[in-house]
Structures are given as C-alpha cells and as structure tokens.
Amino acid sequence: MNARIKISVLLVGVGFILAFLPFNAAKTFKVKPGELVELAAASDMYFTVDEVARFMNNEDTTVQLIDLRSEVEYMKSNIPGSINIPFDDLLNPNWEGYLNQKKVRNIYYSNGNETANLAWTIATGLGYKNSFVMKGGLNEWYKLVMLSKFEGERITPRENALFENRYKARRTFTEINSLPDSLKMQYLEARRLEESQLDGGCE
C-alpha cells in the first residue's frame, strides 16, 4: 500500500470528522467558568467615578470609556471621550476592534451597575482583556462628580485635590454636553477618526 493512499485515507478521515462538528459561527465564551468567576470576584475590575473623572481631566489616552446606553440617552449626556456601544449591539463585529484589544483599558458604564456588569462579564468571558467597570454608573457620577459639595470647616489637602478633580470634570462634562447636537456629533466623529486606526488587515 503506498503512501499516497495512506495520506488520502487520513485526510478523508479527518474531513469526515470535521463534517460532523458543529461550527456554528456563533460566539461562545473562551474563558473557563471557574476562571471567569475568579476574574469577576476580583475587586480590581472596578474604577470609581473619581478615578474616571481623573482619566477624563488628564485626557488619558490609555483609557477608553464605553457608554452602553441607547443612542438617545447617549446624545443627551455622556462622559466626554466615551464612545457609544449600546448593550444590545455589543456583539456587532464592527465593535470588535474596540473591545478586543490590548492597547487601552476599556471602562464600561451605563446608568446603574447592572448593564455594565453584564457587558463586562460577556466581554471578559469572550477573552477580551483590559475590561473594567465604572462602579455605580452615571447615577454615581451625577451624585459625586456633578452634585457633591464640600461641607465642613477645614479642608484637608487630600479632600482639596478630590474636589478640584470633581469640579474640573464637572466643568468639562457640562461644557461638552451643552453643545448643540450637530457640534457634539462633529466632536465624536473626530475622535472616531483618530481611533479607526485600531483595525488592521495584512495588506
């Protein structure tokens, strides 16, 4: 029996096995259940609103904020520098370049804690690195960054720094979100152009 018959049998056999495998184009979680629970139980998956405010004030380019709410809510007000990926649209392949990457830290937020944590678990389960959640969501952001006031007699240097950071973020947030919709869109488009370099092929 010559080698070519053996190789033919081998290849047909492998092909036959492959023909029965369910290659649904569907995405499934890559991370094992135990590992995902471990990642989810770690507290370093969260950033506080104050930390996010600092990233925003410093225009930190190693951070990407991802707003999971609907486009309507996003246009009403959003944290400057964020991109809008509605939760229902999370698995759209168009976003994969933003979500599945190793360059920047993605911070998910929504109005509360629920949606952001759902999205975080899906992204992390798919094996996307660098996923984080802004703890408390926009409700916490409004409460602490937008509306909190220092009350007391003497301010410590630490509190002073904290409130300066909040006031600065408050100002930027109000300024950008007060722009008329058309200008807001221009601002967002400009950011998107900068980031479209993330995708690559091999041409």
Place this chain on the structure above:
Amino acid sequence: MGPITVLNELPQWLNLGIGFLIGIGFGFALEQAGFSSSRKLAGMFYGYDTTVLKVFFTAAIVALAGSQLLSYFGLLNLNMVYVNPYYITATLVGGVIMGAGFIMGGFCPGTGISALSIGKIDALLFLFGGLAGAFVFAETYPMIQTLAGANYKGPVRIDEWMGVSPGVFTFLLIVAAIIMFWLAEMAEKKYARPDITSEI
C-alpha cells in the same frame, strides 16, 4: 492562543523573525519538491507531470483541516484570521496574466526565487521580469484603478456562499481534491513524456 502574532502584539523583529523561519521552511519544501525545475512546473500545463497540483492542493487541504481542528479545540480564533477580499474582475484578469507568465517563464514567483537560489540564470531573468511588471503596475495604477476595484465582493468565504458549515465544506474539498489527484495521475500516464528528464 492563536493567531499568535495578532493576539500577542509581538515586537516587530520577532514578527519578522517568525516570517523568516517560515519562509526558509517554505523555500526548502519548494526546492525539495522539485519546483525549482521549470520542466516540472510546465508539466502541469502539458499534463505529463502534475506534481504542482498535488503539492499545492495537499498543502491547502492539510492547512484547512488543521485550522478547523485547532479552532474547534479553541486554540485558534478563525474570526481573527485575515480573509482576502474578492475582486472578481481583477481576479480573472490577473489569473490570465499570471497563467500566461507561468507557462512562458516556467516559474511562479515563489518557485522563481527557489530556482534562483540554486543558481538558475533563467530564474534570475524571470524575477527581473516580475519586478518590471510590478513597477509598471504601480506606475499605471491610476489608469487601471477602476478595473482593479471592479466587482468588489468583500472578504467572502465559499462555505458561507454555499450555506454549509466549514466542516462539511472541508470534507467536500478533501474528497474533490483526492478525486482530482487520481485523475491527475491518470493524465500523467496518458501524456507521459519519457524524453523529458527530471534532472535539474
């Protein structure tokens, strides 16, 4: 785990180094398969030697079956593997030019380099011709731009177009390839040319 270079953001030198090693392996395999001889390559056209068909198609089906298996075991993310976009017109025109050059020159670009490396002068001229063609293409690109971009279909895959699972398509292709190999060997007997030696 894979594709290794996409997922791990390797430094440029390592990326190129991996490419270098794979390139050496590829060139070695080409030369050992006898592809540095234009008699062998032209044999495909005249039917007396179908090694080219057998080698390249075997490589394709082995890679296909292997990547499917790796992807099933979660070792390779096929969604991240680059799929060449399909330009129908450019593929047809380019295929005719490439085929004509192949049979006239006796090499395809890769085997041309393989043949040059064992010192064949015709391969050297062949490669000069190829480079000149690339130069002309680049210089006249604005004129043929419409043709090059016509009938763009995007990165399509045959299994998606046929509506079958990748595994079934792989199986069908392997069976088709083996039938083709069998026919090719029949052709080799029919069009045998004992006067053409397989020596270099």
Place this chain on the structure above:
Amino acid sequence: MIRKLSWIIAFLLLIVVLVLVQTFNPNLFKRNVNDALKAAQQNTVSVQELSNINGDYTIIEFDEDRRFNNSVYIPFNELTQKENKEKLAELKGAVLLYSKDISTSSKAWVILNQLGFDSVFILSEEENPEVLNYKFRPDPTIRPE
C-alpha cells in the same frame, strides 16, 4: 489492509476521542453569547414585584448575611463548583439571584446563562436599576468657539 492502516486509524480515533471530550466537557461554556444578550432584555425582577410572581421560585443569595428567609446561600466565588451547579439544576421554577450590590448578581446571571441555565433572573432592590435618576441641565451660557 487494516494492519497497514493501523497508525492512521489510531490517529483518527485519537481525534475522535479528543473531539468527544471537548464536546461533552462540562467545564466549558458552550452556549451562544447572543442568547445572553437576548435573554438580558427581560432578566430583572424587583423586590416589589416578588408578590406578583405566580409559581415556584427560589432566591439565591450571594451575601453571607441574608435578606430573605428560606433563600439559598451560595458564595459567589463558588458559583461554578460542581455541587452548586447540581443544586441549581435541581431547583424547580424561577431562580432569582440576589446580592446587596447588583453587580454580583449581574455577573452571576451571565455566567449561569452561558452555562445553560434558563429562567434565571436578577432580583433588584430598585424598581428599575438602569434608570438615570438625574437630569442633565445644559449650561445656556456655553458658546461654541
């Protein structure tokens, strides 16, 4: 003939075994992620709505100090252990996940959904946890430069 092909048959059998192990491995997620997105449209029940539920339900709590009587306590980091998964599979009716911080139950919900558990819901303290409680007030004095 078979003897001459013995190596090849052995290799093919090895692949079949590996494929079967992969296919029936309980320690892997196999569900389509899209299912989680779809099911997430309606996955939250608030504490106020508890009395409206007709049929059986069980509350799973992730915090050690419990809020509900006759709830089942499962520490979050032991969620995917074999005995806990079996415990969950035996429950009849709806499973409601509760934790003081809704983050934990949200993460647990996705994990359980992807492990193939249906009729699992997040039990939330608030009526609708994803509503913005504040309203943005634009500053009319801001002029684009």
